Amino acid sequence: MENVKRTEISSIGEFGLIDRLTSNNLLLNTSSIKGIGDDAAVIKSEKHQVVTTDILVEGIHFDLVYTPLKHLGYKSVVVNLSDVYAMNALPKQILVSIAISNRFSVEAIEEIYDGIKLACEKYGVDLIGGDTTASNKGLIINVVAIGEQDIEKIVYRNKAKEGDILCVSGDLGGAYMGLTMLQREKQVYLNAPTADIKLEGNDYIVGRQLKPEARKDIIEYFAQENVVPTSMIDVSDGLSSELLHICRQSNVGCQLNEVEVPIANETYDKALEFHIDPINCALSGGEDYELLFTIDKKDLLKAQQHPDISIIGEILDVNLGVKLFTKGGNYHDIISLGWDGLKDEA
Amino acid sequence: MENVKRTEISSIGEFGLIDRLTSNNLLLNTSSIKGIGDDAAVIKSEKHQVVTTDILVEGIHFDLVYTPLKHLGYKSVVVNLSDVYAMNALPKQILVSIAISNRFSVEAIEEIYDGIKLACEKYGVDLIGGDTTASNKGLIINVVAIGEQDIEKIVYRNKAKEGDILCVSGDLGGAYMGLTMLQREKQVYLNAPTADIKLEGNDYIVGRQLKPEARKDIIEYFAQENVVPTSMIDVSDGLSSELLHICRQSNVGCQLNEVEVPIANETYDKALEFHIDPINCALSGGEDYELLFTIDKKDLLKAQQHPDISIIGEILDVNLGVKLFTKGGNYHDIISLGWDGLKDEA
Numbered sequence: 001m002e003n004v005k006r007t008e009i010s011s012i013g014e015f016g017l018i019d020r021l022t023s024n025n026l027l028l029n030t031s032s033i034k035g036i037g038d039d040a041a042v043i044k045s046e047k048h049q050v051v052t053t054d055i056l057v058e059g060i061h062f063d064l065v066y067t068p069l070k071h072l073g074y075k076s077v078v079v080n081l082s083d084v085y086a087m088n089a090l091p092k093q094i095l096v097s098i099a100i101s102n103r104f105s106v107e108a109i110e111e112i113y114d115g116i117k118l119a120c121e122k123y124g125v126d127l128i129g130g131d132t133t134a135s136n137k138g139l140i141i142n143v144v145a146i147g148e149q150d151i152e153k154i155v156y157r158n159k160a161k162e163g164d165i166l167c168v169s170g171d172l173g174g175a176y177m178g179l180t181m182l183q184r185e186k187q188v189y190l191n192a193p194t195a196d197i198k199l200e201g202n203d204y205i206v207g208r209q210l211k212p213e214a215r216k217d218i219i220e221y222f223a224q225e226n227v228v229p230t231s232m233i234d235v236s237d238g239l240s241s242e243l244l245h246i247c248r249q250s251n252v253g254c255q256l257n258e259v260e261v262p263i264a265n266e267t268y269d270k271a272l273e274f275h276i277d278p279i280n281c282a283l284s285g286g287e288d289y290e291l292l293f294t295i296d297k298k299d300l301l302k303a304q305q306h307p308d309i310s311i312i313g314e315i316l317d318v319n320l321g322v323k324l325f326t327k328g329g330n331y332h333d334i335i336s337l338g339w340d341g342l343k344d345e346a
Numbered sequence: 347m348e349n350v351k352r353t354e355i356s357s358i359g360e361f362g363l364i365d366r367l368t369s370n371n372l373l374l375n376t377s378s379i380k381g382i383g384d385d386a387a388v389i390k391s392e393k394h395q396v397v398t399t400d401i402l403v404e405g406i407h408f409d410l411v412y413t414p415l416k417h418l419g420y421k422s423v424v425v426n427l428s429d430v431y432a433m434n435a436l437p438k439q440i441l442v443s444i445a446i447s448n449r450f451s452v453e454a455i456e457e458i459y460d461g462i463k464l465a466c467e468k469y470g471v472d473l474i475g476g477d478t479t480a481s482n483k484g485l486i487i488n489v490v491a492i493g494e495q496d497i498e499k500i501v502y503r504n505k506a507k508e509g510d511i512l513c514v515s516g517d518l519g520g521a522y523m524g525l526t527m528l529q530r531e532k533q534v535y536l537n538a539p540t541a542d543i544k545l546e547g548n549d550y551i552v553g554r555q556l557k558p559e560a561r562k563d564i565i566e567y568f569a570q571e572n573v574v575p576t577s578m579i580d581v582s583d584g585l586s587s588e589l590l591h592i593c594r595q596s597n598v599g600c601q602l603n604e605v606e607v608p609i610a611n612e613t614y615d616k617a618l619e620f621h622i623d624p625i626n627c628a629l630s631g632g633e634d635y636e637l638l639f640t641i642d643k644k645d646l647l648k649a650q651q652h653p654d655i656s657i658i659g660e661i662l663d664v665n666l667g668v669k670l671f672t673k674g675g676n677y678h679d680i681i682s683l684g685w686d687g688l689k690d691e692a
Contacts, residue, residue: 012562032393038502039432039579040398040493045391048379051475052386053490055443086385097401097488129397129487136405140481142488144399147386158383231384249383264595267508 002175007106009134017106017132018081021113025127029092031148032126041128043093047148052083058138065189069108071210073115076141079236080122082214082289084147086234088222091147093128094120098142099135112141123216139154153228155293160231164294166254166313167229167303169218169260172221172239173278176285177270178202178209204266212289218309219291225302240283241336242292244322250294253320256313256334258327283324283334353452355480363452363478367459371473372636375438377494378472387474389439393494394610398429403482412528415454417556419461422487425582428560428635429471430493432580434501434568437493440466444488445481458487469562499574501639504595506577510640512600512659513575513649515564517608518585519624522631523616524548524555550612558635564655565637571648578639586629587682588638590668596640599666602659602680604673629670629680 009017021037034042056062056076078093084091095143096116100109109132120127127146185197199206214234224229231250233242239261248256261282263271271278294315295303303309313325323331350613355363368382380388402408402422410418429438439521440461446455455478465655471491512650531543560580568574577596579588585607593600607628609617617624640650640661659671669677 033497034502037465038504039407039429040396040435041489042394042433042497042500043397044394044497048388048390050386050388051393051439051441051490051492053441053443053475053488055445055477055479055486055488057445057481057486060445060480083385086390089386093397095397095399095490097399099403099406099486129399131399131401133401133403134406134485135403135486137483140403140445140486141403142399142401142477143439146397151379151388151390154388156380158384193407193583237514297503 005107009102009106009195014132027126029126031092031126035128045148048151048154050079050084050087050089050147053144054080055142057140058146069111069226070115074119075212076143077116077119078214080143080145082234085214085216085219086232086270086291088153089147089149091123091125091145093126093146095128095144095187099133099140100138103115109176126329128217149158155229155232157233157246160246160250160252160315161296162315162317163297164230164315165300165311166294167309168290168292168312169215169309170290172288173263173281173285174205174208174267175287176281177267178205180274204264206268213289214289215251221306227299227302229293229295232291235288235292237273237286238284240334244336247322251318253316254313254322255320255325259323260312262310318345355448355452360478373472375472377438378474381474381655393492394497394500396430396433396435398426399453399490400426401488411532416461416584417455419458420465420557422489423462423465424560425559426489426491428580430491431560431562431565432578432637432638434499434565435493437469437471437491439472441474441490442476445479445484445486445626447481448490454685487513501575501578503579503592506592506596506598506661508598508661508663509643510576510661511646511657512640513655514636514638515561515655515656516636517610518630518634519609519627520554520613521633522627523613524551526620549608551616560635561637567652573645573648575639575641581634581638583632584630586680590682593668597664599662599664600659600668601671603660603671606656606658608656616692
């Protein structure tokens with residue numbers, strides 16, 4: 001962002017900005033009938049639709065000291081697409097609202113939109129609308145994602161049943177350790193702006209935090225293998241919080257096997273370096289955007305065959321509670337320590 | 347808000363807050379399949395759908411010094427429904443994202459939701475989802491509205507044609523004069539907190555600003571009379587700005603007759619008191635949320651028969667420009683001086 005032209009937003013206004021951001025914005029999905037430029041967008045789906053929205057607030061959800069604007073735009077889309085995939089649906093459209101203070105230039109907003117458009121291309125989603133306005137302070141991004149699926153294939157959180165297999169995609173805790181790293185290096189930088197920032201060798205966990213991906217591939221695998229999970233949720237607040245959502249809404253218990261919880265080597269090593277038990281990164285660290293789901297036993301082999309799906313537990317009768325079976329052979333009640341943007345951290 | 351119980355948001359967290367806000371939230375529309383409580387809401391429409399979103403930022407779009415929280419919740423929904431009606435569609439679902447600082451209590455957020463729910467009841471809309479999170483400062487509300495209509499009845503901005511009649515519902519400029527009043531009385535109050543705040547006798551214009559309504563009735567009249575406007579837009583930024591949107595997108599000119607522009611007596615009198623030309627309130631004042639539309643000449647009688655529709659001009663060839671025909675018999679080019687949240691006011 002050095003030596004680039006700085007155009008003040010106030011010099012072109014809302015309509016000028018929208019024109020500049022949305023020129024060459026093509027609609028690729030047949031369900032996207034009319035995009036930006038009217039009072040509302042128009043869509044038409046033959047299937048059932050899922051709709052989700054997430055608001056990202058500067059200083060709460062992201063820190064621009066270490067978050068590139070393009071990554072921020074990309075991530076703001078991905079976190080919403082992840083919610084669509086967690087319904088076993090395919091995202092087709094997004095709408096983006098941005099409130100910005102005048103400390104941002106037009107070029108800065110274009111960076112955000114470059115990230116938004118990159119996510120749209122990668123996931124085959126159309127940007128069909130939104131809103132752009134001023135804020136007194138800070139940057140706020142609200143994204144809405146709309147997806148579609150046949151009703152019998154839409155997966156809720158409340159249909160897990162005793163005997164089902166608990167699975168998760170990818171690995172957990174990485175985004176949290178990436179955040180921990182970035183926050184430490186920010187402090188180093190703030191304390192001594194000329195100090196070396198040491199992010200080398202941490203590409204994986206930093207990438208998990210700054211540029212997460214949604215598990216489109218897993219949903220495509222389900223379709224290909226004709227698997228419909230009995231319940232599913234995306235891991236945005238931490239494994240324990242998400243597992244409790246499934247168990248409470250399904251009225252079941254669960255045994256989660258610590259030894260099976262997938263944690264990447266880099267996450268594991270970095271956790272130890274920070275004197276954090278790696279399993280706690282997975283249980284309580286948020287923003288991995290993996291899929292936590294349960295499948296009927298008949299689909300076990302299909303889950304096992306996928307290299308990026310881990311079998312991490314079993315659904316039990318509700319009276320058996322929600323337990324972590326530790327490496328040491330003990331049972332612990334799982335309680336929600338996941339990220340809650342509104343709760344006291346104390 | 348005096349002497350009410352104050353519950354800190356941090357004491358119940360995001361999920362506790364969502365539970366408290368959304369208990370007893372019934373889904374009334376058959377197209378609303380699944381509401382709050384999963385990764386995404388589920389809807390199913392046989393018709394085409396319109397989708398719109400607006401973000402309201404404290405200090406930019408509202409001032410809590412004179413905006414009751416319940417009104418704010420109500421208005422944040424109505425401004426989005428207005429966009430749905432402006433497509434000649436009927437709103438069915440909304441999603442609401444709120445970012446709040448901890449200066450707000452749970453009870454304050456409940457006030458906002460009371461207003462949101464009141465608007466849902468009045469307009470027959472289901473609250474199906476959203477997001478609630480913290481902000482460092484201020485209150486931000488993002489609302490998404492989804493409506494439906496047969497594709498051949500959806501009305502865009504770009505199909506006005508030469509010879510069409512230009513119409514507007516209700517009256518214009520009132521919301522702007524209400525805002526002007528409120529801002530003056532705020533200054534009086536800030537300068538001398540014990541001074542009398544004089545809002546009596548200004549109920550209409552203050553109401554237009556604080557508790558606007560969307561013109562559901564006009565859309566119902568169109569359906570009943572089998573009228574499909576050739577173009578339509580809602581008046582959120584001022585008549586001149588909206589008319590220019592229609593004319594530019596339709597590639598037409600227009601004659602707007604000053605004498606026909608509907609301005610309420612209270613708006614008119616208050617404008618003169620503030621030494622503002624009343625027509626400028628209508629042309630440049632925003633937030634009236636009336637519908638500006640064009641109809642084919644064959645539908646003129648139907649428009650004339652409605653007591654709350656004014657015939658205010660005629661669509662002309664593009665080469666004739668977009669002109670105001672003044673009471674004095676002169677023609678003036680109409681330029682956009684409407685509210686633009688991102689442009690310098692200078």
